[in-house]
Amino acid sequence: xxxxxxxxxxxxxxxxxxxxxxxxxxxxxxxxxxxxxxxxxxxxxxxxxxxxxxxxxxxxxxxxxxxxxxxxxxxxxxxxxxxxxxxxxxxxxxxxxxxxxxxxxxxxxxxxxxxxxxxxxxxxxxxxxxxxxxxxxxxxxxxxxxxxxxxxxxxxxxxxxxxxxxxxxxxxxxxxxxxxxxxxxxxxxxxxxxxxxxxxxxxxxxxxxxxxxxxxxxxxxxxxxxxxxxxxxxxxxxxxxxxxxxxxxxxxxxxxxxxxxxxxxxxxxxxxxxxxxxxxxxxxxxxxxxxxxxxxxxxxxxxxxxxxxxxxxxxxxxxxxxxxxxxxxxxxxxxxxxxxxxxxxxxxxxxxxxxxxxxxxxxxxxxxxxxxxxxxxxxxxxxxxxxxxxxxxxxxxxxxxxxxxxxxxxxxxxxxxxxxxxxxxxxxxxxxxxxxxxxxxxxxxxxxxxxxxxxxxxxxxxxxxx
Numbered sequence: 309x310x311x312x313x314x315x316x317x318x319x320x321x322x323x324x325x326x327x328x329x330x331x332x333x334x335x336x337x338x339x340x341x342x343x344x345x346x347x348x349x350x351x352x353x354x355x356x357x358x359x360x361x362x363x364x365x366x367x368x369x370x371x372x373x374x375x376x377x378x379x380x381x382x383x384x385x386x387x388x389x390x391x392x393x394x395x396x397x398x399x400x401x402x403x404x405x406x407x408x409x410x411x412x413x414x415x416x417x418x419x420x421x422x423x424x425x426x427x428x429x430x431x432x433x434x435x436x437x438x439x440x441x442x443x444x445x446x447x448x449x450x451x452x453x454x455x456x457x458x459x460x461x462x463x464x465x466x467x468x469x470x471x472x473x474x475x476x477x478x479x480x481x482x483x484x485x486x487x488x489x490x491x492x493x494x495x496x497x498x499x500x501x502x503x504x505x506x507x508x509x510x511x512x513x514x515x516x517x518x519x520x521x522x523x524x525x526x527x528x529x530x531x532x533x534x535x536x537x538x539x540x541x542x543x544x545x546x547x548x549x550x551x552x553x554x555x556x557x558x559x560x561x562x563x564x565x566x567x568x569x570x571x572x573x574x575x576x577x578x579x580x581x582x583x584x585x586x587x588x589x590x591x592x593x594x595x596x597x598x599x600x601x602x603x604x605x606x607x608x609x610x611x612x613x614x615x616x617x618x619x620x621x622x623x624x625x626x627x628x629x630x631x632x633x634x635x636x637x638x639x640x641x642x643x644x645x646x647x648x649x650x651x652x653x654x655x656x657x658x659x660x661x662x663x664x665x666x667x668x669x670x671x672x673x674x675x676x677x678x679x680x681x682x683x684x685x686x687x688x689x690x691x692x693x694x695x696x697x698x699x700x701x702x703x704x705x706x707x708x709x710x711x712x713x714x715x716x717x718x719x720x721x722x723x724x725x726x727x728x729x730x731x732x733x734x735x736x737x738x739x740x741x742x743x744x745x746x747x748x749x750x751x752x753x754x755x756x757x758x759x760x761x762x763x764x765x766x767x768x769x770x771x772x773x774x
Contacts, residue, residue, distance in 0.1 A: 314505060319497040326493045330486035338482050342475055349471050353440050354425050357394070357464035361444050364396050364404070364460065391435050391467035396444070398460035410437075410465055417441045421461035430465060436472065437465040507532050515542070523550045574600045617670075617742035626747075628773060629668050631701065632658040635694065638676045642683040649688050656695040665771045670743040674751065677740040678703045678763045700766040707761035715761070718753045747771075 312320075393410035397403050397418040411432045417439075420426070425442040444460040511527070518525045526546060527539045574597060581593055639646075639653065646653065664671065682692045686705035693704045718737050744751040750766045 314508075315498050315501040318501045319494060322497050323490060323494045326490045330489055334482040334486045338479055341478050341482075345471060345475060349438060349468075350427050350440070353427075353438055353464065353466050356392075356466065357425075357440050357442070357462055360394050360464055361396065361462045364444070364462075391437070391469070393437070393463075393465045395463045396460055397463075402460075410463075412437075413463060413465075414439055414441065417463050418461040421463075429468070436468040438468050438471075439463065439465040507535055511535060511539070518546065523554070617739070617746050625667050625669075626665055627668065628663040629666050629671055630663050631696075632660065632662070634668075634671055634675050635679075635701075638672065638679045639694075641676070642679055645683045646692075649683070649686070651683060651686055651689070652691045654691050654693045654695075658696045662696075663773045664767060665773065666747045666749070666767075670747055673743045674740045674747075674749070674765060675701075677736040678765070681736060681763075699769060699772055700764055702762055702764045704760050704762040706759060707755065708759050710755060710759070710761055712755055715753050715755045 393406045393408075395403070395405040395410065395413070410430075412430050414420075414426075414428050414430065418441075421441045421443045423443050425440050428439050430437040430439050441461060441463040444462050514527060518527075526543045577593075577596060577600065635655075635658065639655075645651075682703055682705045685707065686692055687708065690706045693702070695702045695704075741751050744765065748768065748771065750764075752764055754762050754764070756762070
């Protein structure tokens with residue numbers, strides 16, 4: 309299913325927001341206008357009713373209306389063609405009503421009338437009438453004997469047709485204008501959104517020319533402020549891409565160099581044996597060939613593991629690993645070399661229950677490389693020190709031919725103080741450092757004034773358990 313474009317998504321959201329906001333505003337305005345017009349109509353209706361009541365006369369023949377003073381209704385917006393009814397009822401039974409009389413009136417209006425006017429809508433099947441009724445002050449009604457004037461109730465009803473027509477027009481206006489505004493928003497939004505998203509298009513065009521073929525390129529945050537986090541994240545991706553490409557090229561170059569070296573050695577061995585047979589036993593020749601192949605395999609395996617560790621893609625299997633067991637196992641693996649070179653080991657006992665949260669295989673690589681380097685490069689007849697400190701393991705040996713500048717290069721790929729020694733291609737310390745970093749351990753080297761080289765493997769508090 310094809311997803312909507314960003315401009316379409318924004319247009320839809322703007323349309324929904326416009327409908328909700330303008331529609332809500334139109335409803336509020338409609339309610340306010342209806343209330344105001346109704347209030348004004350009620351005021352006009354009450355004024356007409358009071359004018360009508362002022363024409364009532366209570367004479368000797370009962371209640372009467374001074375119709376001579378009744379003026380013709382004035383033409384206006386509310387009463388353009390008036391449809392109106394009225395009625396006055398007094399407590400003495402006198403009644404006067406309009407001609408024709410109202411077909412419907414409020415229930416018991418003469419009884420429920422009070423000094424405060426009351427309003428209601430009455431449906432007479434042809435019109436909707438607005439009614440007002442109230443009690444008439446006896447002092448207002450002229451009579452021969454004012455003190456004997458009865459209380460009277462006045463009812464006046466006027467058609468709502470004109471007002472309803474006005475409200476209908478207003479409703480149409482309040483509906484059509486927001487609708488046209490929403491339509492205009494929907495029509496203009498795609499163009500405006502595309503114009504607003506132009507910096508994204510420019511950014512996309514800039515990104516088109518960036519790739520592995522041109523490392524080191526970065527985007528510049530010259531667009532809107534909202535794009536700065538995107539540019540920063542993309543630059544981080546470019547940095548990781550450059551690092552990955554650099555690792556790949558370094559791996560390819562190192563692999564080609566080491567493979568060519570070993571293959572050249574292997575080919576030379578075979579060609580020499582073919583041209584100038586040494587008459588050695590076949591097992592010796594095959595053993596030498598196997599040794600070269602083993603070195604080649606170890607180099608390739610070490611390069612692959614180092615590349616995976618540096619890229620962070622090597623699988624980790626952390627667990628509780630006893631430090632003394634790992635160290636004992638690695639010392640046992642170099643026991644023969646220690647005897648051959650008459651090296652002593654000054655080992656500080658490690659508490660039996662000291663364990664590290666680490667990957668067992670990677671920890672073997674780190675400690676194994678440090679122990680092997682000490683056994684291979686310490687002077688004949690010297691002493692190797694292995695000391696446990698709080699959250700640290702230190703392996704040191706005498707190194708008379710190492711200077712401080714060379715210590716800073718420890719851990720670089722294919723750098724070795726002793727080139728040409730079998731089995732040492734310069735990957736050991738680089739592999740140990742990468743494995744330590746993967747387990748959140750720290751490996752660093754120091755050289756003191758007595759030419760004592762120390763390799764310190766340390767770890768944070770939360771990785772050691774006792």
